[in-house]
Amino acid sequence: MKTIWKKAVSRRGETLAGILVAILIIAVSAALFATMYSASMNINLAARREDEEFYEAVGFLEKMETAEGTSSSKGEVHYKSANSEQDVEVEFLTQSGLTVYRESAS
16 A cells, blocks of 8 residues: 555656657557558458359359340350360350350250
8 A cells, every 4th residue: 555655646657748648649559440440341341242243143144044234145166175176156144244155045
């Protein structure tokens, strides 16, 4: 108890300026941390949206369904192996920058 009382009445120790500087450093650090946290949340949200769009496009393309924003065209694919070559008529389906093809039903 004596040590606490001595410290309380002592003129040595932290000054008001020192305490204010410490509080300022803590406040700036907290602001920087909050900014980094907010930026990381925005990045995660954007990545989640991109993932959802990607998987939605992949789902449509796997089912070969035509949806809004999906384009369809016909063409030929040339297959070449060690023993043979052949041209196959295919249908191309593109959505959100992804393209798949399947053998045309014609």
